[in-house]
Amino acid sequence: MASSSQVMAWYFNAQATEAIAILRGIQFSKDCGLSPCYVKSDAEVVVRWINESSHLDSLCGAILADIILISSEMIGLCFNYIPRQANQVAQLLAKNALLLTDDRFWMEEYPCCVTRMVTCLCSVFSVCFVSSYLY
Known part of the structure; x- marks a missing residue:
């Protein structure tokens, strides 16, 4: 439905x-009115911290607090871990972002770099957004 x-x-x-990738993703989803929204991330530790509302005093505590605050305002928002291999669309978007100098957003269409993969996945799954960064 939307990607960035x-x-x-x-x-x-x-x-x-x-955590920043997740935060930006849920902010984008909220702005687009996408609800319910399922966040699928390969960052198992961060997903656990969000679900447990823990590590708020860590280096990324302010980011986690923002995620928890926004998620409390969105109905049906849930966070789940998935292995990196199962998150190929997010990986392609992240690689694409490395080539950009500014942010890009798509509504009801897909960026060229993921069109074929999303088309195949849409026949099997319903995805609100995927968000990931390469580091």
Whole structure:
């Protein structure tokens, strides 16, 4: 239904980078009115921290707190871990973002880099958004 490739201007550790990807993804979903929304991430530790509302005093605590706050405002939002191999669309979007100088957003269409893969997946699954960053 919607996708994005977003550029990060700063370098963060792996957990903070994944948390920012999730935060930007749910902000985008909220702005697009996509609800319920299922966040599927290969960042198992970050997904666990969000689901447990823990590590709010860590280096990425403010990001986690923002995720928890926004998720409390969205009906049906849930966070699940999936292995990186099962998250190929997000990986292609992340690789595409490395080539960009500005953020890109798509509504009811797909970026060229993932069109074939999304078309195949749509016949099997219903996906609201996928979000990931390469680091």
